[in-house]
Structures are given as structure tokens and as C-alpha cells.
Amino acid sequence: MSVKRDLTKKEVHFIAKKFNIRITGTYSIKNGLVDIDGDFYLTHTSLQKLPLKFGKVSGDFICSSNKLKTLAGAPFYVGRNFNCHGNKLKSLKYSPVDVGGDFSCHENSLISLNGSPKNIKGNFNIFLNQLKNLKGGPEKVAGSYHAFHNRLTALEGAPCYIGGSFHISNNRLKNLIGVPKSIGQVLSIDDNLSLFMASQNCTVKKIEIEIAIKKYNQAKPQLPLILIKNKKHLPAVFRYMSYLDIFSEEGIFNERNFLDIIYDLNGGLR
Numbered sequence: 001m002s003v004k005r006d007l008t009k010k011e012v013h014f015i016a017k018k019f020n021i022r023i024t025g026t027y028s029i030k031n032g033l034v035d036i037d038g039d040f041y042l043t044h045t046s047l048q049k050l051p052l053k054f055g056k057v058s059g060d061f062i063c064s065s066n067k068l069k070t071l072a073g074a075p076f077y078v079g080r081n082f083n084c085h086g087n088k089l090k091s092l093k094y095s096p097v098d099v100g101g102d103f104s105c106h107e108n109s110l111i112s113l114n115g116s117p118k119n120i121k122g123n124f125n126i127f128l129n130q131l132k133n134l135k136g137g138p139e140k141v142a143g144s145y146h147a148f149h150n151r152l153t154a155l156e157g158a159p160c161y162i163g164g165s166f167h168i169s170n171n172r173l174k175n176l177i178g179v180p181k182s183i184g185q186v187l188s189i190d191d192n193l194s195l196f197m198a199s200q201n202c203t204v205k206k207i208e209i210e211i212a213i214k215k216y217n218q219a220k221p222q223l224p225l226i227l228i229k230n231k232k233h234l235p236a237v238f239r240y241m242s243y244l245d246i247f248s249e250e251g252i253f254n255e256r257n258f259l260d261i262i263y264d265l266n267g268g269l270r
Contacts (some may be wrong), residue, residue, distance in 0.1 A: 007032050007052075015051050030055060039080075042066065048088075050074060061096070063087075064104075071095055071115075081122065084108070092116045092136075102143065105129075113137035113157065123164065126150070134158045134178075144185070147171070155179055169210045175251065176202075191222045194251035195234075195241070202238040207231055224253050233265050 007029050016023060025038015033055035041062045042050070048067050054075035061078045068087035071094040081101040089108040092115035096103075102122035110129035114136035123143035131150040135157035144164030152171035155178030165186040166179075173190070176197040183204040190212035209228055227234075237244065237258075246258050261269075 007034070012052065019045055019047065019051055021051075025059065036075075060101075085125070103138075106146070127167075148188070166204075170212070175247075191228065193223075194247045194253075195223070195227075196247035196249060196251060197238075197241055198249075199242045201240065201242050204235050204238055207234040207238070224255065224258075226255060227253070227258060230258075230262050233262055236265050236269070237261060 009029065012027070012029065012034060015021065019042060022041040023036060023038060025036060027034055027036045032053060034052050035055045036057045036059070039059035039062070040054070040057055043062060043065045045066045048069045050063065050068070050071070050073035053073040056077040057075045058079040060081045060083070061075055062083045064083045065086040068084065068089060071084060071089065071092065074094050075096055077098045078096045079100045081104070082096050082099045083102070083104040085104050085106045085108065087108050089105065090111050092105060092110065092113060095115045095117065097117060099117050100121055102125065103117060103120050104125040106125045107128045110126065110131055113126070113131065113134060116137050118139050120138045120141040120143065123146065124138060124141045125146045127146045128149045131147070131152060133152065133154045133156045134147065137157050137159065139159050140161045141159050142163040144167070145159070145162050146167045148167045149170045152168065152173055155168070155173065155176065158178050158180050160180055161182045162180050163184045165188065166183050167188040169188050169190050171190070173193045175194040176189070179197050179200065179202050181200065181202060183202065186206045186208055187204045188208045188210060191209050192212040209223060209231055237246070244257060244261060246254050248254070
């Protein structure tokens with residue numbers, strides 16, 4: 001019966017040199033896991049999995065621009081930023097549980113957010129993936145949430161709170177059902193969806209409306225021009241959306257009701 005040997009610093013040094021890994025600071029080995037008091041960088045290799053297993057990393061953990069298909073071996077704690085963008089990941093299984101800064105996993109092939117941390121203390125970058133919804137993602141994002149250029153058909157799974165901005169343009173959304181209840185800065189959406197959000201309200205500072213990319217010459221309905229011209233009032237409208245009959249569930253726009261609320265807002269309603 002073979003006995004598994006403990007990982008040695010000599011072996012870590014050999015692996016680091018072989019794959020051009022850069023570790024700033026010091027590291028130790030506990031129960032086969034590498035703890036780093038500093039930063040870890042592994043980029044631009046053909047590796048499909050991490051060559052070491054990690055425990056805690058006090059600084060940044062950067063494993064971007066490789067060919068990783070799994071995050072197995074990733075640390076469970078990262079003190080600053082975690083970046084695995086530009087790989088071939090379809091899942092965030094084995095992601096760190098606790099990340100002190102940004103969590104970046106953009107430009108992969110993600111079809112699910114299962115495994116991502118529940119509380120993001122910085123920005124959450126998931127753009128340029130293949131996500132159809134946001135289920136399994138974080139429940140709270142202190143920074144901004146970048147989800148543009150996916151295949152989103154629903155906002156199901158979006159966090160309740162985003163401290164920064166929420167960018168969801170260039171997707172396949174039909175409405176805003178599931179939008180966060182609180183967005184600290186900007187909500188960025190396409191001009192080809194309904195603002196219907198069922199019985200929910202949304203507190204947001206500013207709303208930006210982008211011209212949707214027309215693919216395959218497919219004609220798509222645009223938001224009414226009168227609404228776009230009054231987009232500066234939309235944050236106030238969003239605060240009371242559950243009480244207003246502006247968009248039906250089918251996406252039909254009630255212009256008269258919208259103009260009534262705009263009249264009230266111009267008259268001083270806040």
C-alpha cells in the first residue's frame with residue numbers, strides 16, 4: 001500500500017518554474033495546500049487545471065488567459081481579487097468561498113454561476129459568457145455587476161442589492177422581472193425590452209438605454225421614444241413601478257399613464 005507524500009517546497013519551486021508561476025511574498029504548505037501571504041499569478045499557459053492546490057491567499061489570485069476547464073485546487077479564501085477570465089470554464093465549481101475584492105470570470109464559456117461566492121465585496125465580472133440566467137450567483141454585490149454580452153433571457157437569480165452599476169445590455173431579455181431591488185449607480189439596458197418588472201420596485205440612481213445589436217437582420221421592437229426622451233425620470237418611475245400600470249405583462253406600453261406620472265414628477269413628485 002503506497003503512502004501519499006506531503007508536498008514539499010522544492011516541488012512547489014519546480015512547478016512554479018516549469019509553468020512560469022509568479023508568487024510575490026511568502027508561502028507555506030499545510031496538509032498539501034499552499035497558503036500564500038502575497039499574490040499568485042499563472043497566465044498564458046495551455047494548462048487545463050491548476051498545477052497546485054491552495055488554501056488561503058492573502059493578496060490577488062490571478063489564473064487568467066490559460067485553458068482551464070476546472071477551478072479544482074483554487075483557494076477557498078482570497079484576500080483581494082480573484083481573476084480566472086479568458087479560460088474554458090463552463091462552471092464556477094470550486095471557486096473561492098470568500099473573496100475580498102473583485103471576482104472576474106468573464107470571457108469563458110460559463111453556462112451556470114453555481115459555485116460563485118454569495119457575497120462579492122468588489123465587482124462581479126461575468127460578461128462574454130453563455131449564461132441564460134443568473135441563478136446560483138451572488139446574493140449581494142458591493143461593487144458593479146457586469147453581465148453584458150451573454151444569452152440572458154431572464155434575470156432570475158440576480159442579487160437583491162448591487163452597490164455599483166448593473167450592466168445587462170446585449171442579451172436576450174424581454175423584461176426586467178427579477179431586477180435587483182437596489183442598484184447604487186447605473187442600470188444599463190437595451191432599447192428592445194419591456195420595463196415590466198411584475199410587482200417589484202427598484203431603487204436606482206440612473207438608467208442608461210443602449211441601442212440593441214440587431215442580429216441576423218431580425219427586427220425587434222424598441223422602447224417608445226417618449227420613454228427614452230424622459231429617461232432622466234425613470235429612476236423615480238422605477239421606485240413606484242409596482243403601483244403604476246405602465247407596462248403590461250405582455251409588454252404593452254400605456255403611454256397615457258406614463259405621461260401622467262411624468263406630469264406629476266415635473267410638478268415636484270419625488
